[in-house]
């Protein structure tokens with residue numbers, strides 16, 4: 001795997017390093033393709049604004065900076081410009097108009113919330129109800145059906161305390177993702193930072209279902225791209241499950 005499509009920048013307020021440092025780390029790591037997918041600005045009907053994503057007024061400069069690097073480093077590495085974004089049905093039209101003006105290469109879905117994040121208490125629920133868990137799955141599938149997304153990041157971020165219910169739900173989820181030919185991401189950051197995902201139960205189901213899998217660094221600092229031991233451990237785990245991550249050419253780059 002010589003590509004990574006999940007790279008953040010300082011503009012989301014919780015990542016560090018400048019754009020060039022990510023590019024140079026990727027080259028040093030032997031990558032052929034580096035995709036930036038910083039947390040995309042979202043548009044809310046209230047004065048709520050999340051502080052862990054890029055503000056809309058930073059987006060043009062983000063794209064401009066990466067375009068310059070794309071040109072400068074074209075003989076060394078392919079740079080792709082994208083975003084990681086949520087799917088909030090109520091505000092998606094506004095969002096779509098916004099990204100249409102940016103001429104991006106791709107987008108990945110990173111759904112962190114159920115319903116939305118501006119008027120629902122208990123977002124990122126640590127143990128959502130069965131109804132909310134189903135809503136999460138349906139919501140992401142609805143977003144993916146727009147055809148705007150290259151893959152889904154950390155598809156196993158949803159938590160649930162009932163393993164029987166969870167397994168059934170994920171079985172259905174993985175089958176639908178496979179049918180839609182949406183690759184699922186094994187999130188190296190989750191492994192690295194010992195988060196609750198990657199969830200072994202999910203990956204067991206994914207292996208049984210035969211989903212297309214992508215490894216994503218979800219890099220929030222340039223050095224993460226050089227941590228070979230984390231990459232090797234994740235790759236080893238997937239191989240142990242009988243999963244071979246997709247080559248870059250096997251991923252359809254759903255151009256906007």
Ligand SMILES: [Zn+2]
Pocket residue numbers: 008012014039220
């Ligand atoms: Zn982040």
Ligand SMILES: [Zn+2]
Pocket residue numbers: 006008084110153218
């Ligand atoms: Zn991310």
